[in-house]
Amino acid sequence: MSYQRPNFRHPELPVNALGFRKRDYEGSLSTLCAGCGHDSIGGALIQACFELNIEPHRLAKLSGIGCSSKTPAYFLGNSHGFNSVHGRMPSVATGANLANKDLLYLGVSGDGDTASIGVGQFVHLIRRNLNITYIVMNNGCYGLTKGQDSATADKGSKSKAGSVNAFQNIDLPGLAIELGAGFVARSFSGDKLQLIPLIKAALAHPGFALIDVISPCVTFNNNVGSTKSYDYVRQHVDATSTVDFIPPANEITTQYDSGDSVQLKMHDGSILALRKIQQGWDPTVKDAAVKALHQSYADNEILTGLIYINEDQQDLHRLLNTCDTPFNKLTEIDLVPDPAILKEINDSLR
Amino acid sequence: MQTHPVINDFVIRFANVNGTGSASANNMFAKAIFRMGIPVTPKNIFPSNIQGLPTWYEVRVSEKFYLGRREGVDIMVCINPQSMKADIASLPAGAYFIYDNTKPLHKDLIREDIHYIGIPLTEITVREYSDPRQRLLFKNIIYVGAMSALINLEMEVLKQIIAEQFAGKEKLIAPNHHALELGSQYVKEHYDCPLRFRLERRDLLKDKILFEGNAACALGAIFGGASVAAWYPITPSTSVVDAFSDYAEQYRTDEETGQKKYAIVQAEDELSAIGMVIGAMWNGARAFTATSGPGLSLMQEFLGLAYFAEVPAVLIDVQRAGPSTGMPTRTQQSDITLAAYASHGDTKQVLVIPSTPRECFDMTQNAFDLADQLQTPVIVMSDLDLGMNDHISDPLECNSSGFKRGKVLTASDLEQMERFGRYLDADGDGICYRTIPGTHPTRGMYFTRGSSRDEYAIYTEDGAAYKRNMDRLAKKWETIKSYVPRPEFYQAHLEHEYGIIFFGTTVYSALEAKDKLALAGINVDAMRIRSFPFNQEVEDFIRSHHKVFVIEQNRDGQMRSLLINELELPPTQLIKVINYDGLPITSHQIEMQILKHLDKLPQAASSAAKSKTLTDSF
Numbered sequence: 001m002s003y004q005r006p007n008f009r010h011p012e013l014p015v016n017a018l019g020f021r022k023r024d025y026e027g028s029l030s031t032l033c034a035g036c037g038h039d040s041i042g043g044a045l046i047q048a049c050f051e052l053n054i055e056p057h058r059l060a061k062l063s064g065i066g067c068s069s070k071t072p073a074y075f076l077g078n079s080h081g082f083n084s085v086h087g088r089m090p091s092v093a094t095g096a097n098l099a100n101k102d103l104l105y106l107g108v109s110g111d112g113d114t115a116s117i118g119v120g121q122f123v124h125l126i127r128r129n130l131n132i133t134y135i136v137m138n139n140g141c142y143g144l145t146k147g148q149d150s151a152t153a154d155k156g157s158k159s160k161a162g163s164v165n166a167f168q169n170i171d172l173p174g175l176a177i178e179l180g181a182g183f184v185a186r187s188f189s190g191d192k193l194q195l196i197p198l199i200k201a202a203l204a205h206p207g208f209a210l211i212d213v214i215s216p217c218v219t220f221n222n223n224v225g226s227t228k229s230y231d232y233v234r235q236h237v238d239a240t241s242t243v244d245f246i247p248p249a250n251e252i253t254t255q256y257d258s259g260d261s262v263q264l265k266m267h268d269g270s271i272l273a274l275r276k277i278q279q280g281w282d283p284t285v286k287d288a289a290v291k292a293l294h295q296s297y298a299d300n301e302i303l304t305g306l307i308y309i310n311e312d313q314q315d316l317h318r319l320l321n322t323c324d325t326p327f328n329k330l331t332e333i334d335l336v337p338d339p340a341i342l343k344e345i346n347d348s349l350r
Numbered sequence: 351m352q353t354h355p356v357i358n359d360f361v362i363r364f365a366n367v368n369g370t371g372s373a374s375a376n377n378m379f380a381k382a383i384f385r386m387g388i389p390v391t392p393k394n395i396f397p398s399n400i401q402g403l404p405t406w407y408e409v410r411v412s413e414k415f416y417l418g419r420r421e422g423v424d425i426m427v428c429i430n431p432q433s434m435k436a437d438i439a440s441l442p443a444g445a446y447f448i449y450d451n452t453k454p455l456h457k458d459l460i461r462e463d464i465h466y467i468g469i470p471l472t473e474i475t476v477r478e479y480s481d482p483r484q485r486l487l488f489k490n491i492i493y494v495g496a497m498s499a500l501i502n503l504e505m506e507v508l509k510q511i512i513a514e515q516f517a518g519k520e521k522l523i524a525p526n527h528h529a530l531e532l533g534s535q536y537v538k539e540h541y542d543c544p545l546r547f548r549l550e551r552r553d554l555l556k557d558k559i560l561f562e563g564n565a566a567c568a569l570g571a572i573f574g575g576a577s578v579a580a581w582y583p584i585t586p587s588t589s590v591v592d593a594f595s596d597y598a599e600q601y602r603t604d605e606e607t608g609q610k611k612y613a614i615v616q617a618e619d620e621l622s623a624i625g626m627v628i629g630a631m632w633n634g635a636r637a638f639t640a641t642s643g644p645g646l647s648l649m650q651e652f653l654g655l656a657y658f659a660e661v662p663a664v665l666i667d668v669q670r671a672g673p674s675t676g677m678p679t680r681t682q683q684s685d686i687t688l689a690a691y692a693s694h695g696d697t698k699q700v701l702v703i704p705s706t707p708r709e710c711f712d713m714t715q716n717a718f719d720l721a722d723q724l725q726t727p728v729i730v731m732s733d734l735d736l737g738m739n740d741h742i743s744d745p746l747e748c749n750s751s752g753f754k755r756g757k758v759l760t761a762s763d764l765e766q767m768e769r770f771g772r773y774l775d776a777d778g779d780g781i782c783y784r785t786i787p788g789t790h791p792t793r794g795m796y797f798t799r800g801s802s803r804d805e806y807a808i809y810t811e812d813g814a815a816y817k818r819n820m821d822r823l824a825k826k827w828e829t830i831k832s833y834v835p836r837p838e839f840y841q842a843h844l845e846h847e848y849g850i851i852f853f854g855t856t857v858y859s860a861l862e863a864k865d866k867l868a869l870a871g872i873n874v875d876a877m878r879i880r881s882f883p884f885n886q887e888v889e890d891f892i893r894s895h896h897k898v899f900v901i902e903q904n905r906d907g908q909m910r911s912l913l914i915n916e917l918e919l920p921p922t923q924l925i926k927v928i929n930y931d932g933l934p935i936t937s938h939q940i941e942m943q944i945l946k947h948l949d950k951l952p953q954a955a956s957s958a959a960k961s962k963t964l965t966d967s968f
Contacts (some may be wrong), residue, residue: 060787073797080787082632083799085651091622095629095637098578098613103788124618323609327577328634328786332752334611335575337601339748346745349559
């Protein structure tokens with residue numbers, strides 16, 4: 001069951017630049033297990049959209065099937081949502097995006113939905129560079145069917161029942177970089193300070209943006225020996241850098257030491273400020289990003305933060321050279337040729 | 351042997367090698383007959399192959415407008431030595447066999463009861479042309495030129511077609527005209543022309559056109575306002591999207607900026623293709639996909655989602671011979687059950703079934719209105735025969751009075767509303783109001799899902815709420831019956847004991863069989879089904895006949911089963927009349943199966959039927 005959240009809120013809650021309160025970005029009450037990492041990610045999404053002054057109806061959220069894919073009901077309640085079929089959200093999102101290029105698209109998926117049943121659609125979504133923020137709530141297991149390993153479970157990770165995963169994991173950020181994704185990040189549901197600016201930057205990125213969020217399953221994969229438990233992740237997290245996202249209109253107030261920071265100007269004028277940058281890593285150099293990922297695996301660490309960014313890629317609409325007006329605003333006048341052409345066509349068929 | 355002339359009523363088959371440029375020569379041949387005002391129906395019988403295997407092009411000429419396939423080839427034009435032996439063996443007595451006699455025929459290939467017309471095609475091309483590619487291509491034009499003299503195909507008409515075909519490349523016109531003359535001259539000098547089977551100009555076609563169904567569907571999608579086409583290549587539907595691409599390039603592209611008012615996405619598979627269509631139509635654009643049986647199988651889960659979540663979608667299914675890979679280049683009507691009940695759970699899908707290119711155009715155009723109005727997928731059930739062969743058709747006309755977008759709420763509608771309920775049956779017809787994302791900042795949002803929900807789109811596992819929704823969908827199904835195309839009838843009043851039912855491309859042979867049966871003293875009423883769900887008229891037609899023959903092109907009588915199941919009819923009332931060998935059903939097959947059922951097979955046919963099957967072996 002879903003429960004509608006009570007409507008009452010304190011009248012003096014802060015509003016954003018558009019006059020929306022944070023509650024305007026909330027959804028119905030979550031039905032996930034208490035302590036589920038997914039709810040923290042939902043909270044980060046609410047905070048990011050509130051701070052970014054997104055008009056709720058200008059965003060559409062789409063998901064597949066699984067615990068993760070249920071969550072769009074629990075945030076952004078004033079945005080249209082589409083809970084589609086297992087592993088096929090990318091195609092529905094592609095169609096939706098083609099119909100209206102002016103909305104923001106948020107894809108929400110899980111590790112089963114993305115790395116197993118939906119890996120084909122995930123791969124081709126990246127290949128087409130659809131303008132979408134794609135969040136994987138990655139807990140390494142299937143929650144709704146009671147804890148089976150997923151394809152992102154690390155080799156050697158132990159399940160709650162005690163079995164050890166014998167199979168190589170699919171590394172989603174590595175795969176995405178290899179496929180040419182222009183924005184690849186990883187984060188941890190327990191690290192909102194990192195996750196919120198990453199979500200903002202992903203939404204600002206004019207193409208496919210992946211955030212692989214390690215989000216422990218408290219019920220089925222939070223045991224000793226699991227590499228996706230809260231304890232394990234906290235102990236092994238290693239950030240590429242800290243991330244600050246500064247929207248275009250905002251004044252940059254923080255000063256950074258030039259030697260220790262990079263400011264990346266995004267296409268929409270936003271600034272991504274990275275500090276405490278890891279040695280040997282450069283988010284704009286593909287080889288360096290891949291190398292940093294591989295090093296982290298060798299070191300048994302979970303690399304988080306922005307991993308790779310490349311904004312000089314054309315999204316699907318540009319690749320197809322579609323018109324400026326969203327397709328769903330085109331009318332008969334725009335779409336239907338003069339019926340007189342049928343006479344010409346008929347004549348050509350005689 | 352019979353010698354009296356046969357005017358405008360015969361079958362010619364060209365036996366070619368796939369990939370040798372014969373298609374355009376053969377098309378020219380059929381088009382020239384069409385331009386002489388004589389009804390003609392060409393059919394490609396082609397292999398699943400790019401180059402090298404035998405391919406046939408069969409043209410039936412019938413001034414009585416019998417445009418289904420007919421057994422028995424009267425003139426075989428054999429350009430392919432690979433299939434020569436079988437081609438000769440297939441001919442009935444009295445037929446003509448036209449071949450390349452540059453080398454003499456082996457004596458085993460000589461039959462006493464057929465006529466041989468040898469034309470030294472290779473010798474002529476070697477003499478006339480030095481380039482091997484030209485020899486190959488002009489050989490095709492030379493045999494068409496020979497046919498001109500042999501069957502009175504007007505040379506001026508052929509020359510005109512060539513002139514039009516090479517407009518802009520005028521240098522090629524004279525050599526092609528020359529090749530036509532080479533063929534014509536040779537046969538005039540060596541044979542008595544014309545042959546017994548010959549053409550005579552008529553004026554029977556008026557404003558009719560010669561068009562293929564797939565291109566007509568594509569044009570219907572253009573006029574229906576489709577802006578997104580998502581697809582995965584599959585024979586025989588590929589040319590739907592190819593044609594859409596050509597038309598869209600022409601009519602939907604800004605000449606100055608090159609910007610397109612359409613997007614075509616070649617998806618990674620059919621699941622993705624239908625997913626994109628559903629996403630686009632959910633978001634207020636019009637979208638379609640085109641596929642065939644294997645693709646439709648893959649789309650099942652998504653079709654169930656669209657049915658249950660009530661998202662419009664348009665799908666063009668160009669049917670081919672299944673199951674599995676089956677015969678990818680042969681025709682069938684064997685996706686009826688799969689399409690009608692696509693997906694798990696209690697699902698039913700709306701089907702529209704065109705018979706002609708004009709109907710392909712109209713029904714595809716209309717499918718977008720239906721999908722939007724009914725908020726459910728609409729499947730256009732074409733087939734390979736209709737889709738990939740030219741058919742004589744009424745000209746295309748646009749009768750649309752603007753897009754019918756159905757119950758879509760605007761921002762101001764939402765302002766005036768107390769509370770929006772996505773699945774609330776406000777009008778009592780089972781069709782609810784929907785909103786498009788981005789319409790209003792604070793109103794009209796809902797969550798689309800394939801899981802159960804209440805009238806306000808809130809997730810629920812309450813059995814009563816689930817059942818209310820399923821019952822409303824059943825009510826909507828009743829409403830749909832008044833929206834979908836009505837059947838076509840072929841008599842003013844129902845007066846006979848027996849009826850025949852057919853649909854799609856089966857119409858051509860069914861109507862011919864009806865006439866033949868009448869000559870045999872058996873009169874039947876006829877009805878062509880054009881949609882599913884079945885309208886009341888379909889039921890009334892069946893109930894007013896003692897027995898009804900259901901004519902279709904699949905093994906199991908899928909339409910018959912659907913009728914029995916949906917209308918709760920006694921199975922013995924509906925008799926299966928079928929062909930499923932991958933070629934279009936013939937009137938002879940229909941006639942014989944009906945006569946057999948009525949125990950009225952003529953003596954000769956009856957004994958013949960015992961010794962071999964009724965289906966013509968090809």
